[in-house]
Amino acid sequence: MQKQNQLLRHAAAVALASSFLVGLLPGLSAGLHAQTVDPTSVLGDVTLPPPEDVSQNFPYGITGKTPPSLTKINFKGQKPYHKHRINLRVFQGCPQVEISEGGRLWATWFGSNVQAERAPYHQDQFSVISTSGDGGKTWKEVFVFDPSELLGGGASDPMLWKDPEGNIRFIGLRNIDFKGKDEFATSAWEFAMLDPENEHTAWSPPRLLGNKNISVMKPLLFPDSTIMRSMDDFKLVGKRDKVRIRFLKEDVDGTPIFVSEFPVDNDAVFAEQMPIIRKDGSLFTFYRAKNGQKFAESFDGGKTWKLGGYYPMQFSINTKCILKTLPSGRVLLVANDVQMKQENGSKRYVYTDEQGNERELETHKTARTRMTAYLSDDDGETFTHRLLLCDDGQISYPSATLGNDGAIYIVYDQGRGVIGQHTIFLSKITEADILAGKLVNEQSFLNNIVSRPSDQGGGRREGDSL
Structure with missing residues (x-):
């Protein structure tokens, strides 16, 4: 972690913080309602005990600050019947994707064998890390984050x-279910890849980020x-009437600068907010609510936030x-x-076709289908360009990353516990594809399979009750 922090401090040499914040000050408004609070009051005290402390030496003295680890799988010489193998998996979903500077793709998601x-403790659930060295054509599961050996953690x-x-x-x-006696029963831990071009990269020691979903x-x-x-x-x-939607601003070395809070919004569910910086320096975000975004x-x-209500275009109803x-x-x-x-x-679920006509969903009557990529030319005021990626069943939880060549890689899940599905899909597209409303780049593709346990002898079967 020290090496990583040194790298980040080097980035501060070119920091533009002063000029950026000065440019934002004229935009302050008396109409903003949220506030900043002390990070420790929200995250808990994330300072770890000294290395010799009993809590830092698993398996003795387990607490919410006992560091987790990553388990290497599918390496040369590993026995084929390890407990995380895909042909035991019956459930998986919520993927994320990233790409290295050299073009190696990485994906992660959670799953379970049983x-x-x-929620809230997710027993018998682990997170898989998979990688592809051929642009997403083939994938190999290489690490697992599985805290089950620490008092049945999930x-x-x-x-x-x-x-x-x-x-x-x-x-x-x-x-981990500490029966209410540990403020880090839920804890977020961050590892850094030391060699992302290597399928079995080494990792930094984990850093404790806080006791919230981050x-x-x-x-x-x-x-x-x-x-x-x-x-x-x-x-x-x-x-x-509980404040729970927040942002943590960190300096380049990981030091908390502030935590800001949304005003209470009882329409909000799992908020899953993801802000962008607009051309004028202001921030804009959607957040998940009962009837849309x-x-x-x-x-x-990001210190204070003004809520704008439901966005005029309805999409992603109570989903990410x-x-x-x-x-x-x-x-x-x-x-x-x-x-x-x-x-x-x-409830009727509908969509608008390319001719502007309203169509009712017939096969999959759910808000979680028709995964679509949109483009906005006006900083998110409108989204006038769109490309349908997948409407094959219950499709949800997208994540995206950008390649150095302009490619956009997007993952999402299908039917997390549905027989024959529980699939992680990857699509590779470009801006030109979205603008055209169809694939025009010959390197683009839709819905390559990253992971489908039923293709490997696993998956939920008839009669299984999850």
Whole structure:
């Protein structure tokens, strides 16, 4: 971690923080409602005990600060019947994707050999890290984040992202039932790849980030190499009038700068907010709500936020979407292109076809289908260009990364516990494809399989009850 921090401090030599923040100050408004709070009051005290402390020497003295580890799998000489092999898996989903500077693709998701997802502790659930050295054609599972040996801990919501220096980092969210006696029962731990071109890379020691969910959405990178992490307190979902949607701003060395909070919004569910920096320096984000996506804006670098209500275009109803500014300046949105209408006490799910006609979903009547890539030419005010990626069943939870050649890599899951599905898909597209509404780049493709346990002798079977 010390080596990583030194690299990040080097990035500070070219920091633009002062000029960036000065440019934002004129945008302050008395209408903003959220506030900043002390990071420790939200994250807990993330200082680890000294190495000789009993809690730092597994398996003795396990606490919420006992460091987790990554387990290497599918290496030469490993016995073929290890417990994380894919032909035992019956459930998986919530993928993330990242790409190295040399073009090696990495993906992660969570799965289980025995059950569907079970919050809040996710027992018997682990996170898989897989990699591809051939542009996504073939994949190999190479690491597992599995905290089950620590008092039956479970993994949830893993993350891969690339820091301002181009280093790929993995965040594992660990959940242990300490019967309410440890503030780090839920804890986010971050590892950095030391050789991302190597399928069995070495890793940095894990860093404790905090006791909140900080691993669903990729952090926002600022021009000065500071970052902003999206946070949510999932334990408070459904509890009215509780502040739980937050952002953590960190300096280039990982030091917390501030934590900001959204005003209470009882329409918000698992918020999964992912802000972008607009051309005028202000921040814009969607966040997940009961009837679609709501939006929020910040005019002071993320310290305070103004809620804007439901976005006029309905999409990703109570499910995750992602935003990303592309090198061209256009804004990429990946979301479920489904609208919902309430009629006579029942819900109808519809979409708008290329001719502008409303069509009712017939085969898959769910908000989680029609995964679509959109482009905005106006900083997210409208999304006028779109490309349908997949409408084959229940499709959800996109993640995207950009190749050095302009390619956009997008992963998402299909039917997490559905017989014959529980698939992780990868699509590779370009801006030109989205603008055309179809694939025009000969290197682009849709829905390559990253992982499908039923193709490997695993998967849920008839009669299985998850």
